[in-house]
Amino acid sequence: MPNDRTRDVAVVGSPSTNTELTVDLLQEATEERLVGALTAFEAVQNGQRITSVGQIVGIELRNRWHEDSVFRNLVKRTGEIPPITNRQDTRTADLVVGATFRQSTHGFDPEVLGMVPPTGTRVYRVDQPLLDRLLEVYRSEIVYLGRAYANDVLYPMWFKHFGGGAGGAGEAYHLGVFGKTGSGKSGLAKMMLCAYARQLEMGILVIDPQGEFSLEFSGTRVGQQGLQLDQVVRGQGRAIHVYRIEDLQLDDWATFEEMVISLRFLEQLAIPSASGENARRAAEVIRGALEGTHNLDNLGTIQVLQAALNAINNPNNAGFIYATRTRAQQLQQRVQRFLNDPQALNQLLTNSWVPICQLFSRGQNRQRLFTFQGQEPGIINMLLGSAGAAGPRPVIVIDISRQGNQRFWSEELQRRIIAKLLNILVSQATSL
Ligand SMILES: Nc1ncnc2c1ncn2[C@@H]1O[C@H](COP(=O)(O)OP(=O)(O)OP(=O)(O)O)[C@@H](O)[C@H]1O
Ligand SMILES: [Mg+2]
Structure with a gap:
């Protein structure tokens, strides 16, 4: 040549x-x-x-x-x-x-x-x-995602695993895909995912705010690309797990407090979430009444709801939520109406209270994001391989999109789950 x-x-x-x-x-x-x-x-x-x-x-x-x-x-x-x-x-x-x-x-x-x-x-x-x-x-290491610009040769690329040794980069790479709407960011991300998926010792976590990857990994193609993402990954012997919000068991009181606000429970008591401070104080009162006396994974009962309402009905607490006396009294009256009307109370239970508590309750197929030794492994444990599993690590997709979570979705919940995942990953990565 x-x-x-x-x-x-x-x-x-x-x-x-x-x-x-x-x-x-x-x-x-x-x-x-x-x-x-x-x-x-x-x-x-x-x-x-x-x-x-x-x-x-x-x-x-x-x-x-x-x-x-x-x-x-x-x-x-x-x-x-x-x-x-x-x-x-x-x-x-x-x-x-x-x-x-x-x-x-x-x-x-x-x-x-x-x-x-x-x-x-x-x-x-x-x-x-x-x-x-x-x-x-x-x-054996090279990946081709397409042809070189202005050439008809396939452009050789490396997507090395982050470990040392053969075929490894020895450090983690941070990649970003940026571009205009419709320019092919998701398409490229899917191809890069396939490239990294070849490194079987790497676990893959997809946090999916638009639900696109959840669909792809469930076998439904999104767009015109024609890449069989789920089949490519399965072909490598990897397991694929897609979790929606309702498959997750949340496990901290701070998140519970947030959910009482953002999933609109307080609005039923005529405390608008948009009013900020009042809703925040009301959620604090509810948490204060339940934490320490109840288990977070078992709050979806009428007794617990009554305990929460009684706490708000307490004049001191009502005065803490609304400094204006008349507003505080109005709040108490509203809460009393629920406490005295079994039908209204039941409705409040089913429509507003239980959906929040379910995010924290135990259940078959429900997974915590992370669990320490002695309990069944959480999602991140599976990813990090600390569950002791041999063979290729799984691909785990967490669908936090509005479309994928018709029953439970709020921007705050989405934000909380992302923050929690990142916290766990950071703390695990730094403790290794
Ligand atoms: N490499 C590719 N080959 C063929 N078609 C592709 C490729 N990458 C993307 N496409 C198609 O082009 C369209 C837009 O791509 P894509 O959804 O990836 O864009 P995007 O930048 O993620 O857009 P958005 O900002 O809306 O998320 C889709 O129909 C997609 O299937
Ligand atoms: Mg996209």
């Missing part, structure tokens, strides 16, 4: 460094789309033949006659100067060196470019057979 001059597009020019070369475009290449193209050149370093691959990142045209004011004046009148216009153009491009390989008896080994090739060194377009030969030793 190196001697196949038909694909030459440029020669090394000046000034050049070992990381960024100035190359002069050959006449034949001036009409080609070259920005973004993967190109290569050969050189000799320490007596060994090397091949460097790089990307053309920009092209500059110069015609020094056209920069001269006398000629500019002529051009202004005639539009061109036949022997000069176009024919004296020179185009230089910037070539950023990406990877260098040393030729050895068994193929190519990675190398570092520690010199600058002489001017006149031919720069040619990379084709798939050359790329395949260069990357032969990495074949």
